[in-house]
Amino acid sequence: MGRRLGRITALYRDGFREMRLGRRLWKVILIKLVVIYLLGRCFFPDYLRVNFASDKARADSVLAALTRPAR
Amino acid sequence: MDLASTVQWARAQFALTAMYHWIFVPLTLGLSFLVAFFESIYLSTGNPEWKRLTKFWMTLFGVNFAIGVATGIIMEFEFGTNWSNYSWMVGDIFGAPLAVEGIFAFFLEATFFAVMFFGWERVGKGFHLFSTWMVAVGSNLSALWILIANGWMQFPTGMAFNPDLARFEMRDIWAVILSPVALDKFMHATSSSFVVGSLFVVGVSALFLLQGRHLTMAKRSMAVAAVFGLISSLFVGINGDESAYSVAQRQPMKLAAMEGLYDGAAPAPLVLGGIINPMKNPGDAGSDFLAVVKAPGLLSLLAERKLGAFVPGINDLAFGNPARQIVGAKERIASGRIAVRELASYKEAQARGDVQAAAQSLAGFKTHESDLGYGYLKNPLDAVPPVATTFYSFHLMVVLGTLFPLLFLLVLYHLYQGDIERCPWLNRASFLFLFLGYIASQAGWVLAEVGRQPWAIQNLLPVGVAATPIAAGNVKLTFFIFLTLFTALLIAEIGIMARQIKIGPED
Structure with a gap:
């Protein structure tokens, strides 16, 4: 079990260490994830979660939209 | 606040993110299987040339995967912010498939991807091949869950609307998973992605032939990709016909717009x-x-x-x-308005504790529930999707889809004749078709999504009611941020890919 775990760890450790193109790709992935995370935090609040305190209030808000006649 | 403008910008933003996301996905789905084929041939022949070839295509697969990964997450942000009513209503249906997709993708990427890229000299050949196949099968199954969610929006089934919580609640998970629309979508989206992957391999290989480089590798890659592409494109034709039949039965307005009828x-x-x-x-x-x-x-x-x-x-x-017993949107709008009114009455009766009135309103609502979405439309013309966009996207997809098997046949014929490197016209056409594959794939989604307007959920929820009542300015701003971000990612993808193709297979 211990040896197997060691081999798995070595697979990842050596794999990351020996990457060439992969290094650049990981940079792209990390930059992208940070940008997406920041965009999500700054511009994409969960509207119902932020504006209503309970599930009942959220359901009432959606029901209000559903029972508004044709606009 | 101009809600109509918010809805249009929210739609434009979703279309932008979905279309950019779909640049990366089909190549992942198609190329993963081709890499698995190449490696299987390497294992069965023991010829190191096939290993070199496998590693080359695997690198391009890795570039595409790395640039594309997580671009779909943005759409989940958009659900909560721009489409909060919709998001609330479908949470119970989509929660399960999207969670399964997330878990599936995580374990797949953390285990088999690592073995596929890091494990060449560290695990047995058999286990490495198994990992490559798992990546291919897993990536495609991962798409299944998303397509189940999309299929449900086009043909809502296996659910019941809870008027107290304003939610669609899952009643039969198998009806959702095995929905004929979801299965058609899965078959069509994955098999057409196999065609995109095959066109990519044929196109890049054709470029090598035009440049007079890596000739053996290019011809071997082409042979496998052209066979896979030919079989897949014939299958796309068959399941495309089945999809059109399904649309005719379940979304007849979309079919009429597809045909300009x-x-x-x-x-x-x-x-x-x-x-x-x-x-x-x-x-x-x-x-x-x-x-x-x-x-x-x-x-x-x-x-x-x-x-x-x-x-x-x-x-x-x-x-x-009436002569053909077709109930039009005009009548369904009247019925839908009763559903909306009864839902409002039910809510009021519940609030004042009038059980009998609530039960009566609920019964009235249930009678007209299947037309609920029509109750929000102003006139029958609102039920008609943009005809020109639907028509042209459908015909563009079909015309290109008809040309793909012909290209694969021509490539196979000239490979068999042994003169493909002496056919620059065919190699130039093959390289051009690499891009046409993407255009056909995008056109398919434009047809699927524009053709089902005005519905977020077919017949039940139009986009105007599904959207969040927020200022259009915010959505507009993030639209342009995403446009910049995705364009940068696309440039990165093309740049890194082009560099790797220039380097070619490494010894």
């Missing part, structure tokens, strides 16, 4: 090509097309599996056709 006909002709009359509106007397070529009776066969069968047109579906 304003007045139903028996037998109905299939439009082979044409120019839509841009001045034509439903109910007008003007001609449907400025120029058109039709195949008599074929649409009846495609839509109803019967020669001579009646296929309803946009006017029949918008205004009704």
